[in-house]
Amino acid sequence: MRALYTAATGMAAQELNVQVISNNIANLRTTGYKKQRAAFQDLIYDHVRRVGAQASDQGTILPVGIDLGGGVKTVGTPRLMSQGTLSQTGNDLDIAIRGEGFFKIQMPDGTYQYTRDGTFQMDNQGRIVNAQGNPVQPTITIPQNSAGITINAQGQVSVTLPGQTTPTVLGQIGLTRFVNKAGLQPVGDNNFTETPASGPPQDGIANIDGYGDMQQSSLEQANVEVVSEISDLIAAQRAYEMNAKVISAADQMLQSASALFR
Amino acid sequence: MENTLLIGLSRQMMLERQMDVVANNVANVTTNGYKADRSLFEEYLMPGAHEDNFVGRDRRLSFVQDRATFHDFAGGPTEQTKNPLDVAIDGKAFLVVQTPAGERYTRDGGLQINAQGQLVTASGNPVLGSNGPITFQQTDHDITISNDGTVTVLEGVNNAADSIRGKLRLVSFAQAQKLLKEGSNLYSAGAGNSARPDTSARVHQGFIEKSNVNAVTEMSRMVEVSRAYTQMATLLQQQSDLQRSAIEKLADVPA
Numbered sequence: 447m448r449a450l451y452t453a454a455t456g457m458a459a460q461e462l463n464v465q466v467i468s469n470n471i472a473n474l475r476t477t478g479y480k481k482q483r484a485a486f487q488d489l490i491y492d493h494v495r496r497v498g499a500q501a502s503d504q505g506t507i508l509p510v511g512i513d514l515g516g517g518v519k520t521v522g523t524p525r526l527m528s529q530g531t532l533s534q535t536g537n538d539l540d541i542a543i544r545g546e547g548f549f550k551i552q553m554p555d556g557t558y559q560y561t562r563d564g565t566f567q568m569d570n571q572g573r574i575v576n577a578q579g580n581p582v583q584p585t586i587t588i589p590q591n592s593a594g595i596t597i598n599a600q601g602q603v604s605v606t607l608p609g610q611t612t613p614t615v616l617g618q619i620g621l622t623r624f625v626n627k628a629g630l631q632p633v634g635d636n637n638f639t640e641t642p643a644s645g646p647p648q649d650g651i652a653n654i655d656g657y658g659d660m661q662q663s664s665l666e667q668a669n670v671e672v673v674s675e676i677s678d679l680i681a682a683q684r685a686y687e688m689n690a691k692v693i694s695a696a697d698q699m700l701q702s703a704s705a706l707f708r
Numbered sequence: 709m710e711n712t713l714l715i716g717l718s719r720q721m722m723l724e725r726q727m728d729v730v731a732n733n734v735a736n737v738t739t740n741g742y743k744a745d746r747s748l749f750e751e752y753l754m755p756g757a758h759e760d761n762f763v764g765r766d767r768r769l770s771f772v773q774d775r776a777t778f779h780d781f782a783g784g785p786t787e788q789t790k791n792p793l794d795v796a797i798d799g800k801a802f803l804v805v806q807t808p809a810g811e812r813y814t815r816d817g818g819l820q821i822n823a824q825g826q827l828v829t830a831s832g833n834p835v836l837g838s839n840g841p842i843t844f845q846q847t848d849h850d851i852t853i854s855n856d857g858t859v860t861v862l863e864g865v866n867n868a869a870d871s872i873r874g875k876l877r878l879v880s881f882a883q884a885q886k887l888l889k890e891g892s893n894l895y896s897a898g899a900g901n902s903a904r905p906d907t908s909a910r911v912h913q914g915f916i917e918k919s920n921v922n923a924v925t926e927m928s929r930m931v932e933v934s935r936a937y938t939q940m941a942t943l944l945q946q947q948s949d950l951q952r953s954a955i956e957k958l959a960d961v962p963a
């Protein structure tokens with residue numbers, strides 16, 4: 447009874463579907479989160495009667511064959527890198543990106559990770575760091591007692607030093623692009639690392655070459671849409687139930703067959 | 709006497725295959741671009757020894773066999789995803805995919821970009837434009853796919869002018885039923901069936917075509933199949949009871 451196993455693949459696929467959807471809903475309020483979706487494909491087919499086979503000695507050709515499919519597989523959970531909405535926070539060191547780029551964060555071991563989460567703070571040395579305390583690249587140190595941090599659309603950070611009237615430029619926060627953003631590997635903490643699928647990182651400057659621009663005192667919300675997630679959830683749950691029904695129907699058929707032998 | 713059993717068995721085997729087809733449809737109820745399969749049946753006349761010259765002719769035995777599964781190419785519902793790399797095809801056309809085994813065709817428009825910048829399917833096979841794979845440059849952004857499949861981007865600094873990166877190849881077939889499902893949402897053309905350019909099809913960016921499996925239909929077909937199977941089993945059971953009692957009665961030696 448192939449139907450049993452076919453329906454089992456369907457149930458497994460829907461289980462994964464619900465997992466992906468629930469993770470999206472859980473991260474509804476996560477700054478810079480990008481939603482995922484499960485992508486499914488049909489499994490290989492058993493061509494019982496191949497289309498185009500000869501049906502008679504006179505050379506009659508079968509117009510259609512018998513193809514029995516084996517169910518469904520999950521091919522991946524691609525991430526949708528669309529822009530999230532920006533919300534004003536009023537915090538000087540909150541930066542949102544409008545466009546393609548990522549912030550580059552240096553980890554304690556010297557490697558780099560990338561994020562869309564621009565919730566930055568100052569550490570005890572005055573460096574601009576992310577929530578985990580890792581500096582955003584290139585590292586910018588804000589002198590003590592300086593006032594009025596401004597970050598322009600290109601990422602230039604300027605402050606007014608004590609005893610001066612004109613702002614001084616301290617440096618420029620860079621952005622990094624990837625050919626295939628969806629191929630980045632999520633590593634938690636809102637960060638991503640490069641993979642063979644994402645292509646190598648290309649460092650650049652905001653507002654040039656399609657790197658997107660920066661907006662100070664704003665944060666990018668998750669790009670999860672509640673309504674579509676909930677409707678996907680309902681569809682996944684119902685699909686799961688239906689596959690379970692197929693299993694019980696196939697079971698009934700087997701039962702009636704085995705009841706022949708008393 | 710045994711013919712009843714054999715004919716019943718032929719129907720049961722056929723129902724089992726029909727159940728497999730239904731199960732595959734239900735399993736793929738959330739597979740983008742999936743097209744449902746239907747089973748077709750035919751009567752099979754037993755080509756046994758027979759003599760038709762007498763008044764009381766031999767009656768032919770008629771078995772049943774499944775003749776084919778055919779694809780239901782009706783459009784599935786389209787869902788708006790707002791993802792620039794999702795395309796839904798309005799019409800009978802297919803996208804052309806380059807696989808190691810040759811050209812394949814798909815209705816699944818959930819596309820991605822690989823590390824080389826090529827437009828690929830979820831399995832990583834390039835989707836072909838009229839001049840081969842469609843490749844994006846490193847500074848491209850804001851990808852737009854027009855209704856006729858033309859892929860344009862804004863390139864780097866030049867935010868005013870579009871650059872064309874290619875045009876999606878859309879093909880359709882004279883005999884769509886000959887298309888062979890290969891798995892992975894791909895079809896191969898099948899023998900003597902060639903792809904021809906389809907100019908009437910339209911592409912919608914930011915939408916995706918869902919599976920066209922109608923859950924209600926499949927569920928009712930499933931109930932029908934499993935009931936028919938059970939019924940057949942009962943019939944076979946009664947038949948064998950009949951045989952047993954006949955043998956017992958006939959073998960009863962009167963004392």
